[in-house]
Amino acid sequence: MGFKLNIKKFDEQLETLRQEYKVYAPVKLTGKGTFADTDTIRYEEIKSIREIEFDAKSSFSPKEIVIPITQTLFYFTEDNCIEPKCDEKKILIFLRSCDIHAMKRLDEVFLRNGNEDYYYKNLKDKVKFVLMGCSESFENCFCVSMGSNSTEEYDMYTKINDDEVFIDCKSEELMNYFKIDELESVEVEPEFVLFNEIKVTIPKNLDQRIFKSKMWDEYSNRCIACGRCNFVCGTCTCFTMQDVFSKDNKNVGERRRIWSSCHVDGFSDMAGGHGFRKDKKDRMRFKVMHKVYDFKKRAGYHMCIGCGRCDDICPEYISFACCVNKLNEAMNEVE
Known part of the structure; x- marks a missing residue:
């Protein structure tokens, strides 16, 4: 069982939620694509559900929210090291089933690989997931072959239909942001892709x-x-890793973790x-x-x-x- 409300009411609840959460979702960035006069879709903070690109695959994954492209680990002087201040706000991410499965892989690497990564854990502990359904497969997707086309590991599910937002909320904390008297109960089932044009078969005898x-x-x-x-x-x-030193004092600077390949x-x-x-x-x-x-x-x-x-x-x-x-x-x- 879920509920629905109009987009205007949902955005009002979203604005209240943004007092305690940073809300990220895939949005279209006009003219910011690889080539001239092309667009791209990547994760940015949003203020309205209307900004979210529901009908196209994001060019970049949401991992850059929990693993920043460039992240300062600490500042150093001749005498001590200082950890940068953390944003106290929690994080809400709108993402698809495959990307929720991707977060599980990141957890495996950063949290269950012998030692917990302190910086990753600090960010990941703040995160809640809002599932975006997929009514049909996008180009080049083969999520069905990899078993990532569906998931139950979400805090809330949302879908826009005309001027209404259909919601399935599993999180009590998120549910507290909605005004119960404004909600209309309806059946809400997440949409998951069941077929991809591209199929992948991994050999059982691979070694x-x-x-x-x-x-x-x-x-x-x-x-x-x-x-x-x-x-x-x-x-x-x-x-x-990269150490960045002050121009005025070579013994003062910061250590950064930066994506590589x-x-x-x-x-x-x-x-x-x-x-x-x-x-x-x-x-x-x-x-x-x-x-x-x-x-x-x-x-x-x-x-x-x-x-x-x-x-x-x-x-x-x-x-x-x-x-x-x-x-x-x-x-x-x-x-």
Whole structure:
């Protein structure tokens, strides 16, 4: 059972909620796309549900809310270190089922990987999820194959139909922001995709023998090591550290955590000049195997969520889904 109310009333409740929450959702940014006069859809703070782009896939994932692109970990002087002040507001994120599954993968990496990441936990503990349904599959999506097309792990579900908002609220805390006398009870069922045009099959016998397959050779020439696929991916977590020093005093500055990518040059370089995976085909192999093999051995489920953003963004039209499907033939080759 759920309820509905008109958009104006919902926005009034949203404004009240914004006193304690930062509310993020995918919005269309006109003229901010990769090329001139193109748009992009990415996560921004909103004031009205009308701003949300419900009918198109976001170009970037919501991970940048809980893992900022650039994050100051601490400030330092000659004598001490100071942790930056945290925003006291909680966080509300409108996102799709696949991205809720992506957050589970981020939790696995940052919270259940031996030691909890202090900075990630501080942000993630504040987050509540508002599910956005998918009435049909978007281009390049293969979420059904990856089992991320549906979820029950949400605090609230919303859907706009004409001038009305249909809501299923599981969170008592969020429910307190609605005025009960303004709500009309109705049946509300989240919309989930049940079919994708693209299907992915991961070999059951997949193992490290695939490393010797010739299937990776094509990526030495096709991949340009830009890292775009990693940056839009909802489950990629690679980062690097950077110390920024004051111009006036070289002993004063700040340490930042900054997104990085296993595809870009220099990421796996070590002191002494040695570098792992200098060839781009080796980087592609590393990423693919991490998404559909290595991570599952530890966590019990695949890292990839099938959102297809990597395929959407690649300037060389490399398809991750096609690459994964090639693993079947490649395993027969190495057998």
